[in-house]
Amino acid sequence: MSALGHLIEQRGIATTVIGLVRVHMEKIRGPRGLWVPFELGRPLGEPEDPAFQRRVLVAxxxxxxxxxxxxxxxxYPEAAPGRQDAAGWTPAVTLPGVPAPGAASAVDWTHALKAELAQVLPVWEAAYAVRGRTTVGVGRLPLAAWPSLVCAFLGGPPPDPSPVPDLRAIQAVRYVVDDLKALYTEAVVKPDDRPSSRQVLDWFWDRTVAASLIRAVRKACLASPDKVVAVVGGNQLVPSARV
Structure with missing residues (x-):
């Protein structure tokens, strides 16, 4: 957006940009930029906090x-309130502990993920009924298709043809993984709770079979002779801080 700012200003229209990566803003040197110290994907800082968002926009x-x-x-001088842990927060999802398979067996991982999803899905459905909105759906595949598609990348060639006609199979997996993350993180937060994003992500990445599977898929993709699989699977499934 900083680069586009230069082009738009050449047409006589003033621009201002909110940015999350300061080093990019420094290099591109847009006409006007506000760097914000928030998480990637949250340029206004806080969901469901219009007063905070308005202060960012006004700045x-x-x-x-x-x-x-x-x-x-x-x-921007303010830190996002969501970075502060909520005292006494308890996850809405209680997982009795589905064991993660010890080996990279696609069949075993598929069974484990299905078992865990059976526990998470009812909680997510109840939360969705209250909130009336969700970010699940970018993968464009039914939930029943998620486990087998993701686990297919634990070994062997990618699925052919891709289950999503206009995407390569690894791209389809990338978006299904986004759906998995969204389903779990939406389910674990009760509609009236306000845990920090760190608390939510710690729960997902440290305590779920889904997260263990995503890491295993990333590792398998990095070893793939297919360069696209290696790049997409290696770089776009697991955040660097969670590798």
Whole structure:
């Protein structure tokens, strides 16, 4: 967006940008930029906190009042409240502990993920009924198809043809993994709770079979002779902080 800012300004339209990666903003030197110290994917800082979001937007728009330049880069001073852990928070999902398979057996992993999903899905459905919205669905595949598709990348060639016509199989897996993450993290938070994002992600990455499977798939993809599988599977399934 900082690069687009240069092009738009050449047409005589003033621009301001909210950015999450400061080093990119420094290199591109957009006309006006507000760097925010929030998580990737949360440029306004906090879901369901309109007052906080408005302060971020106002800070970005106020850069339009500045007359200095040619490149303005300001740091937003507030930390997102969501980075603070909620005392006494308990996950809405109680997992009795489905054991993760010890070997990279696609069949065993498929059974383990199905067993865990059977525990998570009813909780997610109840939460969805209250919230009325979800981010699950980017993979464009029914939930019943998720386990076998993801586990197919634990060994052997990628599924052919891809289950999503306009995507390679590894791209389809990438989006199904996004759906898995969304399903679990939406399920684990009760509609009235406000845990920190770190608490939610710690629960997912440290305590679920799904997360263990995603890491195993990443490892298998990195060893693939298919360069696209290695790049997409190696870089886009597991955040670097959770590898």
């Amino acid at each position: 970005a728009l106020r850069l339009l009042e500045r007359g200095d330049g040619p490149a303005i880069l300001e740091d």
